[in-house]
Amino acid sequence: MSNLIREMVRSNLKKRYQAEQRFRLYGLASVGFGLLCLALLFADIIYKGAGAFRQTVVEVELYFDPEVLGLNIPVETDQIRSANFDGVIRLMLRERFPEVTTRADRRALYGLLSVNAVYDLQALVMANPKLIGQSRKIWLLADDDVDMYYKYGREGEQVGRLAEISRIWVEQLADDGVVKTQFNTGFFTNGDSRDPEISGVKGAVMGSFFTLIVTFIISFPIGVAAAIYMEEFAPKNKLTDFIEVNINNLAAVPSIIFGLLGLAVFINFFGVPRSVPLVGGLVLSLMTLPTVIISSRASITAVPPSIREAALGIGASKVQVVLHHVLPLAIPGMLTGAIIGMARALGETAPLLMIGMIAFIIDPPSSVLDPATTLPVQIYLWADSPERAFTERTSAAIMVLLAFLIVMNSLAVWLRRRLETRW
Amino acid sequence: MKKVICSAILVASVLAVSTVASARDYISIVGSSTVYPFSTVVAERFGKTTDFASPKVEATGSGGGLKLFCSGVGESTPDMTNSSRAIKSSEVELCANNGVTQIKEVLVGYDGIVIANANEAAAFSLTRKDVFLALAKQTPNAKGKLVDNPYTTWDEVNSSLPAIKIEVLGPPPTSGTRDAFVELAMEPGAAMVDSLAQLKSAKAGPETMGMLMTLGIAAGVATTYEEKNGKAPAGLNIFTQVAHAIREDGAFIEAGENDNLIVQKLVANPSALGIFGFSFLEENADKVKGALIDGTPPTFEAIASSEYPVSRPLYFYVKQAHVGTILGMQEYVDLFLSDAASGEDGFLLDRGLIPVDAGETRVQIIK
Known part of the structure; x- marks a missing residue:
């Protein structure tokens, strides 16, 4: 009898080993496929977006002619605001390219430099009014079409829509050695703009930051309190079962629904202003709450009952058990859950649509009550823009979003490692 | 931890209160x-x-x-x-x-919307009726019944047009240009088709239902409308639905929001037409040309004077x-x-x- 069983096992053995091998291979293949997709995504984004971190600038020698600027000496600060810096730049360009005479060509010529160069000059002269009446070499931002051409189009490939004549000018300037690319600091210090060359992610990053702060401040305490009550105090009856089912369902509700709710409740009923991180945070905290509650409950359940029993055994009250023992042990798990929930909130655009956070906002917000957009919204808005130079900025903004996510997830891992207790 | 939670709640409530004052x-x-x-x-x-x-x-x-x-x-x-x-x-x-x-x-x-093709391709002179017949999802056949758009070449739509396959690159439904195009070209075009014009003016109730019968539109369309909006549809409502539906059988190609991309595709494919904003036509005048609509060319002046019909x-x-x-x-x-x-x-x-x-x-x- 036992021989027979041994025979049967032996004859099957090879098949079973093979099956196991195959099974492992499937797993490996799935992991490999996932990694490949990720690598492709990253490669694509980095390939497309890397250029956005470099910016073309043109060096020009400007003479701040008080006559052209329309300023009287001594100069008052108020006047500088309305001074004709455009005139100074145009005069310089006309002198550099005296052969340009027709009106249309002149327009194209003036278009070589960013329209925003004026504001840079304005700020420069504001800070140092002595410049008026002097000459100075300054690096000015090139127009986005020039930027695209200088970065990509010079090898013959047709990129962007820079006119033939402008290309010749850019080449002439490049031959003079006054065109270069430099690190694009403006991308991190500017808000949104319709001119790609001066648009930046600061507004969106600050908006995301403030929104997430509000989300955390609201969803974490409420989520933890709800989880503790449900786990430790609530009687086990139909009502609590019903609540539990609802919380689980809520976690699966599409996020746009929360946006509609936010519009109806926070904006229309409570009168919170539209488009501000506060209302965004409130809506996203509704969305994150179920995740926080579920993960908090899981980490409370993971605290061994022996610890509760020991505390009860030496006479601790229920509240003392929870606050002194259960909560400190469960906190790392709760925080991890909350941060993962927030990472999801960071990537949301749909609920923000309803509460006016998908908007063109130039000034970066400085509090939760200033209008703001968030990073994914910025990506969406740029991806939609007709200007060619926004394509690379879209990918660059995606990189910033990914970096933000990686920081948040690392924080979650670090917190868990630091606070975790093992038995 | 207790303190942290308490202060967090405090901060949140302060934030909430301060909004009222700002x-x-x-x-x-x-x-x-x-x-x-x-x-x-x-x-x-x-x-x-x-x-x-x-x-x-x-x-x-x-x-x-x-x-x-x-x-x-x-x-x-x-x-x-x-x-x-x-x-x-x-x-x-x-x-x-x-x-x-x-x-x-x-x-x-x-704002003007143009229908354009590559400079080396044949010139088009379209009426809005042609545009509707070429691009609508459903068009009336010889017996007046609405059928899935049967036209495959332009000369089938209108014998004066070239015998080229209908291939139009246009904006997706999310685009404002698409909305305007549908409203300003497709809808007036549909109204130039007799049976649809009758539908447009039909009053809610039996008159509309009668028109639906003639056109062979399933009564379900009307009921769906009624359920959604809580009132019986007037002919105009159904007409709008018909006029706004663009064919999905490949003759109309959604080319994304990027008008620059459409221009590039037109250059690569001279038999295709593209729909985009006037500013792109102007900027790419060396590559593409605009079709005449109802006999008017899409020029700056014609759009400014509203003579060009697809402008607003x-x-x-x-x-x-x-x-x-x-x-x-x-x-x-x-x-x-x-x-x-x-x-x-x-x-x-x-x-x-x-x-x-x-x-x-x-x-x-x-x-």
């Missing part, structure tokens, strides 16, 4: 996504050249914008709304019911009650109307705006 120091603009590119550029210049904060501009669509605009007076409501059509009387009424009475209408300029005026509306309370509103309007912005040489023209004639009235108060 005053808005920026202009809030909502509305059409067609006007959005112009509005944002002006907003940006406004923020940079004046002491006022930069306005906030949301693209909510014309209808959505007017709804928000008309929701009342006060800081929580928008100060201006962009619109790619004139305000409707029902919207003026809605505004009035909510206390929004003094509304200033500002004409921004014009763009507006924004200003809530006069907010002027004085929200700072900078008058200055924003002034900047928008200045020659530097929307004049002959203005910076908005670089973004594709067609300016208003010098003599035309641009500002009026809606009664």
Whole structure:
């Protein structure tokens, strides 16, 4: 009898080993496929977006002619605001390219430099009014079409829509050695703009930051309190079962629904202003709450009952058990859950649509009550823009979003490692 | 941990309370996504050249914008709304019911939509009826029944057109250009088809149902409409549905939001036509040419004079009650109307705006 069983096992053995091998291979293949997709995504984004971190600038020698600027000496600060810096730049360009005479060509010529160069000059002269009446070499931002051409189009490939004549000018300037690319600091210090060359992610990053702060401040305490009550105090009856089912369902509700709710409740009923991180945070905290509650409950359940029993055994009250023992042990798990929930909130655009956070906002917000957009919204808005130079900025903004996510997830891992207790 | 939670709750409540006290120091603009590119550029210049904060501009669509605009007076409501059509009387009424009475209408300029093909391809002269018949999802056949669009070449639609396969690259439904195209070319085109014109004017009830029978539209369409909107459909409602449906069998290709991309594809494929904004035609005049619509070529002048049929005026509306309370509103309007912005040489023209004639009235108060 036992021989027979041994025979049967032996004859099957090879098949079973093979099956196991195959099974492992499937797993490996799935992991490999996932990694490949990720690598492709990253490669694509980095390939497309890397250029956005470099910016073309043109060096020009400007003479701040008080006559052209329309300023009287001594100069008052108020006047500088309305001074004709455009005139100074145009005069310089006309002198550099005296052969340009027709009106249309002149327009194209003036278009070589960013329209925003004026504001840079304005700020420069504001800070140092002595410049008026002097000459100075300054690096000015090139127009986005020039930027695209200088970065990509010079090898013959047709990129962007820079006119033939402008290309010749850019080449002439490049031959003079006054065109270069430099690190694009403006991308991190500017808000949104319709001119790609001066648009930046600061507004969106600050908006995301403030929104997430509000989300955390609201969803974490409420989520933890709800989880503790449900786990430790609530009687086990139909009502609590019903609540539990609802919380689980809520976690699966599409996020746009929360946006509609936010519009109806926070904006229309409570009168919170539209488009501000506060209302965004409130809506996203509704969305994150179920995740926080579920993960908090899981980490409370993971605290061994022996610890509760020991505390009860030496006479601790229920509240003392929870606050002194259960909560400190469960906190790392709760925080991890909350941060993962927030990472999801960071990537949301749909609920923000309803509460006016998908908007063109130039000034970066400085509090939760200033209008703001968030990073994914910025990506969406740029991806939609007709200007060619926004394509690379879209990918660059995606990189910033990914970096933000990686920081948040690392924080979650670090917190868990630091606070975790093992038995 | 207890302290942390308590203080967090405290902070949250303080935040909530402080919102009530804060005053808005920026202009809030909502509305059409067609006007959005112009509005944002002006907003940006406004923020940079004046002491006022930069306005906030949301693209909510014309209808959505007017709804928000008309929701009342006060800081929580928008100060201006962009619109790619004139305000409707029902919207003026809605505004009035909510206390929004003094509304200033500002004409921004014009916007034209062109049908173009590569320069080396055959020239097209289309009527809007041709456009509808070539691109509608369903067209009436010889017996007057609506059938799936049978046309595959242009000469089947209209014998005077070249015998080229119908292949049109156009914007996706999310685009404002698509909305305008459907409204300004497809809808009038459908109204030029007799049976559909009858449907358009049919009254709700038996008359509409009769027309549906003639056209062979399933009664289900009417019932669905009724369930959705809670009232029996008038012929116009069903007509709009038919007129707005663009074929999905491959003759109309959604080419994405990027008009530049459409231009490039037209150059690569001379037998295709493309639909995009006038500004792209102007900028790429060395590569593509616009088709005549109802005999009018898409030129700057023809669009400005409304002679070219697929063009529309763009507006924004200003809530006069907010002027004085929200700072900078008058200055924003002034900047928008200045020659530097929307004049002959203005910076908005670089973004594709067609300016208003010098003599035309641009500002009026809606009664």
